[in-house]
Amino acid sequence: MSKQSQHWEKTRGLLFVTLAIWFVFSxxxxxxxxxxxxxxxxxxxxxxxxxxxxxxxxGIFVILIFWFAGRQxxxxxxFGYTEREDD
Amino acid sequence: xxxxxxxxxxxxxxxxxxxxxxxxxILMAIAEQAGVSAKAIGIAFVAFTVGIYAIIGYLSxxxxxxxxxxxxxxxxxxxxxxATAADWMSGASFxxxxxxxxxxxxxxxxxxxxxxxxxxxVASLLAPYLRKFxxxxxxxFIGTRYGGNLARLSAVLVLTVASFTYVTAQINATGTIASVxxxxxxxxxxxxxxxSILMCSMLGGMRAxxxxxxxxxxxxxxxxxxxxxxxxxKMGAGFFPHLMLADEVARIAELEGQFGFVKNSAADLATxxxxxxxxTKAHSSVNATxxxxxxxxxxxxxxxxxxxxxxxxxxTTPSVKSARRSVGWSLFFIFLLYSTAPMLATLSKxxxxxxxxxxxxIGKSIADVQAIDWYQNWNQANLMFVSDFNGNGxxxxxxxxxxxxxxxxxxxxxAGLPYVISGLVAAGGMAAAMSTADGLVLAIANALSHDLYxxxxxxxxxxxxxxxxxxxxxxxxxxxGATIAALEIQGILGSVIWAFDFAMSGLFFPLVLGVWxxxxxxxxxxxxxxLGLAAGTWYLIHVRTGGTPIWGVxxxxxxxxxxxxxxxxxxxxxxxxxxxxxxxxxxxDEVRIPSGKTVLGKQH
Numbered sequence: 237m238s239k240q241s242q243h244w245e246k247t248r249g250l251l252f253v254t255l256a257i258w259f260v261f262s263x264x265x266x267x268x269x270x271x272x273x274x275x276x277x278x279x280x281x282x283x284x285x286x287x288x289x290x291x292x293x294x295g296i297f298v299i300l301i302f303w304f305a306g307r308q309x310x311x312x313x314x315f316g317y318t319e320r321e322d323d
Numbered sequence: 324x325x326x327x328x329x330x331x332x333x334x335x336x337x338x339x340x341x342x343x344x345x346x347x348x349i350l351m352a353i354a355e356q357a358g359v360s361a362k363a364i365g366i367a368f369v370a371f372t373v374g375i376y377a378i379i380g381y382l383s384x385x386x387x388x389x390x391x392x393x394x395x396x397x398x399x400x401x402x403x404x405x406a407t408a409a410d411w412m413s414g415a416s417f418x419x420x421x422x423x424x425x426x427x428x429x430x431x432x433x434x435x436x437x438x439x440x441x442x443x444x445v446a447s448l449l450a451p452y453l454r455k456f457x458x459x460x461x462x463x464f465i466g467t468r469y470g471g472n473l474a475r476l477s478a479v480l481v482l483t484v485a486s487f488t489y490v491t492a493q494i495n496a497t498g499t500i501a502s503v504x505x506x507x508x509x510x511x512x513x514x515x516x517x518x519s520i521l522m523c524s525m526l527g528g529m530r531a532x533x534x535x536x537x538x539x540x541x542x543x544x545x546x547x548x549x550x551x552x553x554x555x556x557k558m559g560a561g562f563f564p565h566l567m568l569a570d571e572v573a574r575i576a577e578l579e580g581q582f583g584f585v586k587n588s589a590a591d592l593a594t595x596x597x598x599x600x601x602x603t604k605a606h607s608s609v610n611a612t613x614x615x616x617x618x619x620x621x622x623x624x625x626x627x628x629x630x631x632x633x634x635x636x637x638x639t640t641p642s643v644k645s646a647r648r649s650v651g652w653s654l655f656f657i658f659l660l661y662s663t664a665p666m667l668a669t670l671s672k673x674x675x676x677x678x679x680x681x682x683x684x685i686g687k688s689i690a691d692v693q694a695i696d697w698y699q700n701w702n703q704a705n706l707m708f709v710s711d712f713n714g715n716g717x718x719x720x721x722x723x724x725x726x727x728x729x730x731x732x733x734x735x736x737x738a739g740l741p742y743v744i745s746g747l748v749a750a751g752g753m754a755a756a757m758s759t760a761d762g763l764v765l766a767i768a769n770a771l772s773h774d775l776y777x778x779x780x781x782x783x784x785x786x787x788x789x790x791x792x793x794x795x796x797x798x799x800x801x802x803x804g805a806t807i808a809a810l811e812i813q814g815i816l817g818s819v820i821w822a823f824d825f826a827m828s829g830l831f832f833p834l835v836l837g838v839w840x841x842x843x844x845x846x847x848x849x850x851x852x853x854l855g856l857a858a859g860t861w862y863l864i865h866v867r868t869g870g871t872p873i874w875g876v877x878x879x880x881x882x883x884x885x886x887x888x889x890x891x892x893x894x895x896x897x898x899x900x901x902x903x904x905x906x907x908x909x910x911x912d913e914v915r916i917p918s919g920k921t922v923l924g925k926q927h
Contacts, residue, residue, distance in 0.1 A: 254447045262440035266616050269609040281569025286607040289432035290665040294439045301446045301651035317918040319642045
């Protein structure tokens with residue numbers, strides 16, 4: 237397998253993991269709104285359903301993007317695709 | 324004081340700017356104490372900030388194509404994040420979002436989840452690849468990847484429909500704020516807003532818009548956060564509201580149980596001025612079905628990934644890597660405001676309905692409430708209304724009505740903050756609406772000037788001529804938007820949501836599959852764009868004219884129908900026609916490698 241297709245395979249793998257996490261926190265958990273509200277796990281004292289819509293999911297997305305960017309940079313490095321110009 | 328290139332000095336330049344703005348706020352506070360009128364302070368805030376944006380716009384003027392279209396591709400990661408956040412957060416986010424949360428609770432929060440979750444799609448599916456491609460506009464990518472003028476033209480069509488729907492709402496918001504702050508009629512204020520918007524973008528295109536948007540972000544985030552922290556501390560609710568309002572949320576639920584949600588009769592409701600609403604839904608409990616919540620969130624997410632004014636911000640970064648990181652910073656800066664909106668809604672609601680608080684009005688006598696200063700002000704502005712429906716002389720929860728904008732605009736005054744804060748909030752709202760309108764007008768004008776005029780009509784045009792056409796189109800589109808905004812056809816938030824659905828219907832799958840599916844070809848993409856847009860539009864009209872909804876899809880989520888039709892037709896047509904030629908396939912391979920030259924030349 238060529239270097240390029242190996243790189244793309246790894247990139248695609250990372251995409252699936254990223255989208256899976258994204259799916260859980262943007263769609264998956266909201267099938268269980270009522271269950272989250274009744275949950276005894278209350279971050280900072282807020283009902284879990286309320287917390288996830290106000291801060292929880294939003295914050296997880298921020299972290300997820302930075303994590304994704306870091307992993308992708310590692311993959312690019314591994315295959316020598318790092319860009320020269322840096323910011 | 325400042326040596327070397329502008330780009331190297333950005334932190335310093337914007338540091339001084341932020342310090343200067345804070346100094347201006349303090350100066351205004353002193354002026355207020357010295358007896359300067361509230362109206363003068365409001366005018367000073369709007370005039371001062373808009374003046375600065377205009378100066379930045381003038382200083383960033385350019386005669387180079389790549390500076391005009393993509394800011395020379397040298398906007399650093401974090402600053403591009405700020406510019407994107409300002410580009411993204413519209414007048415609706417700033418003025419109407421907290422109000423939406425206040426009135427609709429959990430069901431409305433789907434918008435918050437959708438408008439942030441979409442950035443994960445932007446970062447992982449699109450932005451880095453489109454940056455590698457090196458295009459100037461979104462149709463530039465579609466046109467080159469799939470080949471052929473028809474594909475390019477279809478992309479221009481979808482882009483124009485979606486962005487134009489959005490931009491009229493933004494010019495409308497600019498006009499609303501300008502008319503309140505400067506005390507001029509709305510019909511005039513719309514054009515004042517337009518003039519400010521064009522001043523920022525006309526001379527320098529994307530370069531000017533970038534640097535004004537950073538300045539606008541700084542104003543709008545200070546204007547949003549400062550009052551919320553102040554109110555929270557003043558009420559003794561906690562010095563860091565985001566982590567400390569659990570008791571307040573619980574107290575609202577307790578009061579809701581105590582008052583109950585009494586339904587008003589139609590005859591009573593007819594006496595309430597148009598646009599005002601009462602509290603009829605629970606503040607924090609789950610009040611929407613999973614499907615209603617998820618379908619709205621999905622539409623906003625896919626729409627985020629297809630709206631051209633956001634995507635084109637990532638064409639301006641120096642590298643693919645920085646495009647990726649820049650998406651993270653964008654969302655971080657957006658998160659700062661979005662996570663604050665629910666806190667503002669909570670503080671605003673509690674301060675109005677809790678009889679134990681000095682500001683609470685529920686349970687007071689109607690005559691007392693009508694005598695309050697701020698009530699009279701906002702009643703006059705047509706944003707507040709009380710009426711004694713049951714004739715007991717006391718204000719009940721169901722007898723109090725408010726406009727959605729009042730949550731942001733009136734809460735500082737209700738909580739007893741000095742007027743200088745209200746002036747600051749007006750400046751912030753203006754910044755939010757202007758920055759989004761700028762990005763959108765530029766996205767449309769660039770698509771028409773680059774893709775329609777240069778690529779299709781006159782490919783031999785010289786640089787100077789191209790840039791003149793781009794500017795003329797910018798002014799024309801701005802005027803068209805302002806003219807429609809002056810008619811006040813739809814509310815601000817409704818048309819914003821439609822824009823997302825239009826973009827999602829026509830562009831989401833053609834963009835994503837262009838990178839991720841090599842077999843996708845021009846015929847498929849054209850079918851996907853045109854049939855998707857047509858199906859979405861048909862469904863919107865179908866529901867608006869009283870047709871039976873399919874699968875519970877409403878007029879706010881019609882993008883689900885549009886994008887499904889788009890996906891199916893794109894895949895079917897692609898597979899029925901010839902695979903893309905070897906050159907196109909090689910181009911897709913090239914796009915997937917982050918390093919090396921862009922696919923399109925630096926200047927094209």
